[in-house]
Amino acid sequence: MVQGRPDGRVAVVTGAARGVGEATVRRLARRGLRVALLGRELDSLRQVAGSLPTEACCIEVDVTDAAALQGAARGVQERLGAASVVVANAGIAAAGPFAASEAALFNRVIEVNLIGSANTARAFLPQLVQTGGYYLQIASTAAFGSAPLMSAYCASKAGVESFAQALRTELRPEGVDVGIAYLHWTGTDMIGAIDDHPVLRALRGHQPAPARRVHSAEQVAAWLIHGINQRATSVYAPPWLRIVQPLRPVLPLIVSAAARRYLAALPATEPQGMTGVLGAGGRADWEAHRPPPPAPHVTPPQC
Template sequence: MGQGRPEARVAVVTGAARGVGEATARRLARRGLRLALLGRELESLRQVASSLPTEACCIEVDVTDEAALQGAARGVQARLGSASVVVANAGIAAAGPFAASEAALFNRVIAVNLLGSANTARAFLPQLLQTGGYYLQIASTAAFGSAPLMSAYCASKAGVESFAQALRTELHPEGVDVGIAYLHWTGTDMIGGLDDHPVLRALRTHQPGPARRVHSPDQVAAWLMRGINRRATSVYAPPWLRFIQPLRPVLPVIVSHVARRSLAALPQAELRSTTGVLGAGGLADWEAHRPAPPGPPVTPPQC
């Protein structure tokens, strides 16, 4: 293959310690790429790296820390060479009513998913320009129609979709291709206990049969790898999601109507009790960044 194609080149995967990031790294390694695994959980990254058939380096980095990510990019280039594939996969999710959610958690989801993706692109763009590479932004069907009780996650995934679309047009004359991957229900720890969590259960219950199916990280990674090989502008996981795109103008109305029915029977006390970050990876990130409890309230000045 030509310049920027995967064979015998370097790939960077953020959020590579588990789930889709880990599975995608394995697929890329089996194609002969050398891997840079970026994430917050260094020991997990090392375990993944030790099982890959090609050279891999692990860098513990927070994608919201732009300076650290720039340093990571320099380290990747020095150790492995310039990246020709970058998969911006790092992300966290939180569920629950907006009014019952901590403002800091809402902000953290936006920071990791949206600003972290922009930081990733900014850090590795000089290398992608050198290699005529491919940048794959992991988005979600949450960008199709904003589901209630997932406001931060939906906002962040709609944001990364718009960001990647703008980036695609900007970089096309430079020979860098930008793809957007739309993932649906994927069996990572982010949706662990899917049928026991009231928010996730409610969001899934009234979806059509095929839309309720949960796909394994490895199956999703296979679809992503197919898109990477083609330098696709859009990657759908599962592939039938491509047929939903023409319906997007009406999807918010449909999602809202279905969600009202799904949520009507849920007690507010149950929703409040399960409000918070989803998955072990997200919990690790949140515990590292959760602010200290606020002090006593300040009496506002009289007007």
């Protein structure tokens, strides 16, 4: 999107059924862009699209399905035109001790957040090259300092940051700009019960007062739209996070020290009791992909 020019171009947002994705779609549409809403919850996507002031299309797609995303990209171009903005927002989170978590759940978080972002970029890059567009990768302050009990989520967000940084250099000669959005505490269903969850409560409780504030999805979307309009290299939500960047080498040590003190005071069963997927969207995805329980082992009769 050319700075200050809401001229009916096409934007694509993954994970658009709720939360930051939905709020971003609404703000893009208010700026005059036609919007493609991609996600797993088709009924919710349709409800959002039906309330927009500009032309929109909904495509039910799993971002971990590369072939399906390629089909979605073709569908967007046929219905709306080539995308000039792509927001890779789809993501899920899981919490709990690594050793107590299902391996399949750890893998699913990585697949959705990291592999899904790569699939999204690969599917829409030809259109972005055609339009000289802008790709915005949604990351997190989880990439700044890895928190215990959130190993899969932190690994995936550090991964998407590195992926987008590499992509940025590769695509600049093609006229495509790549931005990374660093989101902090955002009021979506992913952290809906923040004070009841020992993992999230610990992470938030040991931060300075300004860093504990939870920002609405609408406010975060406003920051994202400003970044999209500027084709920004980095988007900080909230903006003061930019002053944290120089401190990143020491943040893992600070996070680790605070977490050790907190975890030592917790009953051993509390983190394990809250192990699992965070948020309704993440739970819906996990239920759709959770492997069946293994068949019970039967000891063969002895001769």
